[in-house]
Amino acid sequence: MTAPRKTPIWKEISRALRADIAEKIYTEGDKLPTEAELAARFGVNRHTVRHALKSLIEDGLLRSRRGAGVYVTAAPTDYPIGRRVRFHQNVLAGGQTPQKRILHIDHRPASDGEAQALKLPLRAPLVVYHGISLADDHPIALFSSHFPAELLPGMADALRETSGVTEALKRCGVSDYTRISTRISARIATATQANHLHTQEGAALIYTTGVNVDPDGTPVEFGQTWFAADRVTLTFDSPD
Amino acid sequence: MTAPRKTPIWKEISRALRADIAEKIYTEGDKLPTEAELAARFGVNRHTVRHALKSLIEDGLLRSRRGAGVYVTAAPTDYPIGRRVRFHQNVLAGGQTPQKRILHIDHRPASDGEAQALKLPLRAPLVVYHGISLADDHPIALFSSHFPAELLPGMADALRETSGVTEALKRCGVSDYTRISTRISARIATATQANHLHTQEGAALIYTTGVNVDPDGTPVEFGQTWFAADRVTLTFDSPD
DNA sequence: GGTTATTTGTGCGTATGTATG
């Protein structure tokens, strides 16, 4: 009698390979070891490896070519975190094409936490911008940005026209902004989040919150972002 | 047809419970009333209460244990990330008592990725230190630290005696070190990880990798850390 | 350009644990 197993072997292998890709041990264009080699490494049958590979191919991370091998299609996007966080610049620097899709632009009073983060009075009017960030047409993050409506008249329209935070802020008179605080944690994807990010319910998300201020130190944005951990690695490079 | 409510009942309940937690009516580690009791208190169906609880669990304020009850999550430990990352100092600064538990200290050749991170030749000997980091006797992270064995003679013994990285490095002649790169992502807890961290399989983990160098710029440590996301928030505070 | 080894794709058979009725 063998001991009962909680999670299937093929899922463990799938997870291990996914982690290797996220860590760039195998990166875009690389050829994975052959199925026979992987089977030997994990001590399982080739069919079991194939089952794991199949799930990764369906998720778009790998591509197989009969007679040649299995190749990595997607490289995780490096996303630098620091004083100046700019989605467009970050993605462009990684050689990918940035894009934002507007889900919803709302106008409502601030909750306790939102007001505190933006140093506003309770129930102050906010413009709230929900959307999806994409790199090379693949969704990499969900976000919601909160702006003080009274400080930034016309912000909602500016967002609808430009869909970019930096551009919209510039139209409202904020020529530059810097991030004063960033908090990072991790979450599990809900069904709707998974749907938007083209991943599966229960997948790992990097959850960040941050506050941006104008040159005078006045908060102009409180943002939340949920990154698909499969496709994004946050990086922090200490300056020399 | 009834007039549509402006806010759904479950959101009202969610907000009420959130307020109770903010007011410390229920505080860290407390068990909430049972779902049935809450349903009676708010005069709604148990499903409605569950909907409210679900949103708070997703936000990390609560944690449910089947057969036990719903508990208020411990206030997350803030863990500053920057040039100088020191576990002991970070936890002490948060008013908690740091501690490390040694799981395993190994001696083995470096893999591809490890050798690259430490700028060592392939299969160079490593000392690998697996352990658990605790704050106030609660596990907050799993880690594995990799040290170049030839550069740091006696490192394994030093780690066994001190269990602290900073202390052990000092004994091996490295009086100071700084972190040159940090990569952050998120992972799903495996069964064994969940067991060590006293959480559930499938829970969200913050996964970080980093390289520490001595004052000359020579890599002395490559570390991986898996933080329990419901107990830890990483913070970056940009200096003014 | 043809031959050969390598590698993925496919089919069939066996066995086990789990869930359902």
Added chain:
DNA sequence: CCATACATACGCACAAATAAC
């Protein structure tokens, strides 16, 4: 208690595409 169905896992064999010589 039994029958059935399904997912998991292993073993063997062979076809088809590719790469290397």
